[in-house]
Amino acid sequence: xxxxxxxxGGLGYIGSxxxxxxxxxxxxxxxxxxxxxxxxxxxxxxxxxxxTRPVFHNIDLCDEAKTAALINSEKGLEGVIHFAAHKAxxxxxxxxxxxxxxxxxxxxxxxxxxxxxxLNLVFSSSCTVYGQPDLLPVSEAAPVKTAESPYGNTKxxxxxxxxxxxxxxxxxxxxxLRYFNPVGAHxxxxxxxxxxxxxxxxxxxxxxxxxxxxGPITVFGADYDTxxxxxxxxxxxxxxxxxxxxxxxxLQESGKLTGNYDVFNIGTGKxxxxxxLINAFEQTTGVKLDYKIGERRAGDIIKVWGDVTKSRxxxxxxxxxxxxxxxxxxxxxxxxxxxxxxx
Ligand code: NAD
Ligand code: WQD
Numbered sequence: 001x002x003x004x005x006x007x008x009g010g011l012g013y014i015g016s017x018x019x020x021x022x023x024x025x026x027x028x029x030x031x032x033x034x035x036x037x038x039x040x041x042x043x044x045x046x047x048x049x050x051x052t053r054p055v056f057h058n059i060d061l062c063d064e065a066k067t068a069a070l071i072n073s074e075k076g077l078e079g080v081i082h083f084a085a086h087k088a089x090x091x092x093x094x095x096x097x098x099x100x101x102x103x104x105x106x107x108x109x110x111x112x113x114x115x116x117x118x119l120n121l122v123f124s125s126s127c128t129v130y131g132q133p134d135l136l137p138v139s140e141a142a143p144v145k146t147a148e149s150p151y152g153n154t155k156x157x158x159x160x161x162x163x164x165x166x167x168x169x170x171x172x173x174x175x176x177l178r179y180f181n182p183v184g185a186h187x188x189x190x191x192x193x194x195x196x197x198x199x200x201x202x203x204x205x206x207x208x209x210x211x212x213x214x215g216p217i218t219v220f221g222a223d224y225d226t227x228x229x230x231x232x233x234x235x236x237x238x239x240x241x242x243x244x245x246x247x248x249x250x251l252q253e254s255g256k257l258t259g260n261y262d263v264f265n266i267g268t269g270k271x272x273x274x275x276x277l278i279n280a281f282e283q284t285t286g287v288k289l290d291y292k293i294g295e296r297r298a299g300d301i302i303k304v305w306g307d308v309t310k311s312r313x314x315x316x317x318x319x320x321x322x323x324x325x326x327x328x329x330x331x332x333x334x335x336x337x338x339x340x341x342x343x
Contacts, residue, residue: 001076002026002027002028003027003028003078003079003249003253004027004028004030004074004076004077004078004079005022005027005028005029005030005077005078005079005080005081005249006029006030006032006071006074006077006079006080006081007019007022007029007030007031007032007080007081007083008032008033008061008080008081008082008083008084008106008110009032009033009038009082009083009084009085009124010029010031010032010033010054010056010081010083011031011033011035011038011039011040011042011043011056012033012037012038012083012084013182013192013193013194013238014083014124014179014182014238014241014242015031015033015038015081015083015084016038016042016045016046016191017186017191017238017239017241017242018081018083018241018242018245018246019031019046019054020046020049020050020186020191020242021239021242021243021245021246022245022246023046023050023052023054024050025246027246027249028054029054030054030055030057030074030077031043031054031055031056031057032056032057032059032061032067032070032084033056033057033058033084034058034059034060034061034084035058036060036086037086037087037196038194039194039342039343040056040343041341041342041343042191042194042342043056045190045191045342046191048188048190049186049188049190049191055074057070061084061105061106061109061110062101062102062105062106062109063109064105064108064109064112064113067106067109067110067112067113068109068112068113071110071113071114072113078120079119079120079121079122079249079252080110080114080119080120080121080122081121081122081124081245081249082106082107082110082121082122082123082124083124084106085102085103085106085124085154086098086099086102086103086151087151088151088200089128089148089149089151089152089200090149090200092149092150092151092152092154093149093150096150099150099151099154100150100154103151103154103158104154104157104158104161107123107158107161107162108161111161111165114172116169117171118171118172119171119172119173120173120174120249120252120253121162121172121173121174121175122174122175122177122245122248122249122252123158123159123162123174123175123176123177124177124179125155125158125159125176125177125178125179125263126152126155126178126179127178127179127180127181127234127265127267127304127306128147128148128149128151128152128155129144129145129147129152129155129156129159129178130142130143130144130145130178130304131145131146131147131148131152131301132145132301132302132303132304133145133304136271136303136304136305137234137269137305137306137307137308138265138304138305138306138307139265139306139307139309139310140178140263140264140265140307140310144156144159148299148301149299158176159176159263162174162176162261163261166259166260166261167261170260172260172261173252173257173260173261174260174261174262175248175251175252175257175261175262175263175264176261176262176263176264177244177245177248177263177264177266178263178264178265178266178306179236179241179266179267180233180234180235180236180265180266180267180268180304180305180306181201181202181233181234181235181236181267182235182236182237182238182241183202183203183235183236183237183238183326183330184203184237184238184239184321184325184326184327184329184330185238185329185330185332185333186238186239186329186333187239187329189329189332189333189335189336190336191333192238192329192330192333192334192336192337193238193330193333194337194342198214199214202217202233202274202277203235203277203326203327203330204330205217206277206278206281206289206330207330207331207333207334208334209289209290209291210281210285210287210289210331210334211334211335211338215290216289216290216291216292217278217289217290217291217292218291218292218293218294219274219275219278219291219292219293219294220274220294220295220296220297220300221293221294221295221296221297221300222275222293223296224296224302224303225302226273226302226303227273228273228275228276229273229275230273230274230275230276231273231274231300231301231302231303232271232272232273232302232303232304232305233271233272233303233304233305234267234268234269234270234271234272234304234305234306235268235272235277235323235326236266236267236268236319237319237320237321237325237326237329239321239329240268240319240320240321241266243317243320244264244266244311244315244317247311247315247316247317248264248315250316251314251315251316258314262314264310264311264314264315265306265307265308265310265311266306266308266311266317267305267306267308267319268305268306268308268319268322269305269306269307269308269319270305271303271304271305272323276323277323277327278291280323280324280327281327281330281331283324284323284324284327284328284331285327285328285331287331
């Protein structure tokens with residue numbers, strides 16, 4: 001019998017790569033997604049990659065009754081990987097209630113449905129909880145800073161909710177993974193990030209600019225206290241990130257999780273500046289980018305990269321892919337999208 005895992009937001013960017021990783025690792029993923037920020041065609045793409053079409057439920061997880069009915073009808077569910085959330089930082093500032101409503105209600109629906117039942121839960125958190133860390137690389141022991149945005153606040157509070165639930169019910173095993181900056185795409189170029197509208201994140205803007213869908217890239221500030229003046233991030237290949245979820249499930253299954261709630265950094269442990277990333281894209285793809293140095297972006301973190309010792313030692317996970325494979329795969333996916341429609 002394969003272990004059945006519910007993957008909320010499983011048609012999204014990180015969720016779809018994790019569904020592929022779960023199938024490869026011989027799990028049975030069950031996808032729930034309301035297609036708010038994803039397309040049904042991703043299910044076909046997952047099938048093309050793996051030869052398996054996972055079960056898919058189109059449900060809004062804010063609907064507690066429907067979520068409970070689904071969880072009760074899917075017999076033998078052993079775990080949940082909870083990706084479903086809104087994630088646009090800027091939009092969360094202008095529409096905070098949209099973010100608090102969706103990100104909390106979806107989480108609470110899941111937790112309510114498993115009340116009084118054993119559950120292994122893996123939650124998508126973010127390095128945004130660290131704000132601008134005082135010490136780099138930033139470890140899990142670093143303080144959580146006042147959130148810069150309602151989006152960031154949903155991650156901080158969700159971590160607190162999960163900690164409280166774990167305290168109250170020792171049969172729950174909960175892991176929050178704090179992702180650094182996920183980029184890249186599956187090696188088949190059949191799944192990847194599908195940004196809605198103008199990309200707010202660096203790498204989709206880079207690939208869309210390179211292919212001619214957008215104008216020049218603006219580097220948001222080159223006068224910071226960093227080696228070349230541009231901001232530093234810890235970019236993590238989405239396939240490595242997907243594998244971290246399998247490692248988290250395995251740790252829960254082994255019964256070796258310290259306590260029944262823990263957090264792990266998921267990054268490479270290495271930081272790149274914006275200009276270094278642009279250079280890596282050009283070197284790897286042979287495509288010249290048009291970019292200009294612009295103003296600083298309000299609220300930007302100057303530099304952050306993760307201490308990944310705990311993940312390596314306790315999760316038994318570490319990133320395999322470097323910046324070149326991140327850029328190569330992101331570019332292959334952009335080229336795929338130019339010739340193929342995903343509906
Ligand atoms: P995504 O938008 O591609 O995927 C999220 C999926 O959840 C979408 O398919 C969306 O349709 C679905 N969804 C949203 N609300 C739902 C609801 N109420 N009911 C059912 N489905 C719903 O985002 P992603 O980049 O794959 O991110 C996944 C998770 O990781 C999110 O929780 C996000 O906050 C977190 N995260 C992302 C990043 C990043 O940079 N991409 C970084 C850190 C953390
Ligand atoms: C990366 C770097 C920009 C676009 C956001 C969220 C965070 C997390 C990940 C979920 C920065 C620079 C960008 C551009 C640029 N998400 N940049 N020109 O800022 O690390 O974080 O996504 O939890 O919460 O805030 O990622 O991709 O927006 O930016 O120069 O057109 O690229 O200034 O230094 P960021 P990003």
